[in-house]
Amino acid sequence: MSPATTKTRRLGSQGLETSAIGLGCMGMSEFYGPSNEKESIATIHRALELGITMLDTADMYGPFKNEELVGRAIKGKRDRVIIATKFGNVRDPKDPTIRSINGSPEYVRQACEGSLKRLGVETIDLYYQHRVDKNTPIEDTVGAMAKLVREGKVRYIGLSEASVNTIRKAHKVHPITAVQTEYSLWTRDPEEGLLDALRLLDVGFVAYSPLGRGFLTGQIKKIDDLAQDDFRRQNPRFQGENFKMNLELVARVEEIAKEHKCTPAQLALAWVLAQGDDIVPIPGTRHPERVEENVGALNIVLSESDLRRIDAAAPKGAAAGERYAEGGMKSVNL
DSSP states (O other): OOOGGGOEEEETTTTEEEESSOEEOGGGTSSSSOOOHHHHHHHHHHHHHTTOOEEEOOTTTTTTHHHHHHHHHTTTOGGGOEEEEEEOEEEETTEEEEEEEOOOHHHHHHHHHHHHHHHTOSOEEEEEESSOOTTSOHHHHHHHHHHHHHTTSEEEEEEESOOHHHHHHHHHHSOOOEEEEEOBTTBOGGGTTHHHHHHHHTOEEEEESTTTTTGGGTOOOSGGGSOTTOGGGGSGGGSHHHHHHHHHHHHHHHHHHHHTTSOHHHHHHHHHHTTOTTEEEOOBOSOHHHHHHHHGGGGOOOOHHHHHHHHHHSOTTOSOSOSSOHHHHTTSOO
């Protein structure tokens, strides 16, 4: 298996170069059932060995615990890592179910200082606004982020789940290096104008949940395959008839994967990678062997014929159910 270091991608007009595949670290701390810190750190170290440079975290994961974990994992390895973290989704550590969104300039600075401390770094490589704050003009939020860049606390800035209109406004204040949004064979919303707009602005795209929150791996066959505290149990796509219909979609992907002698996860990642060299998927995992599997997707070459077949197997809108529950959907594409 060739290491990921042989394949890099550029994000944004300012030229942030990263491995073609990153590593999403969220599940190492919560949301996807029980986790093991020792194995999570081993997963990060294996990713670095394979040439993965981008590690994606956020202050809300834990809350705060995930940044601390990533900070411990990269100690002594800072020069090999691009740290991407996020602010704006605010959770109360005493009651994490209480959530709000804050993009005020004062909070931007406060959040950044906290992330720097927890990560144990002097500079965050890519700092995202996690969700757009409807009560704060995006120009004010990005203005505060730009100050952090000038001060050397942040290298590049990004937005997550922002609308095209918001991105254009933000980009006028300071160059946006990357926009992060869910994108996979079962979430193809970015194809409805977002990707085209980003390319016109020369803004990179980071695809989170490129494996459909694990569904596209083919490893989830019934709801009881998920831990009792796994948040996917509350996700519309994992419930009732939606679950059954989405299993049919995965079965079609599995058939094509067999022909390529690869796993469904590798095929799904290869498809995302094939959508443009300005796209960097960040599949999340907490197991070293899964990182090895994901990196294998870099060796899969899909022809135009292959892409047409995959498109027919998982066309736009094929996934049953919304990608978030009602509350979550209200905070995306703002």
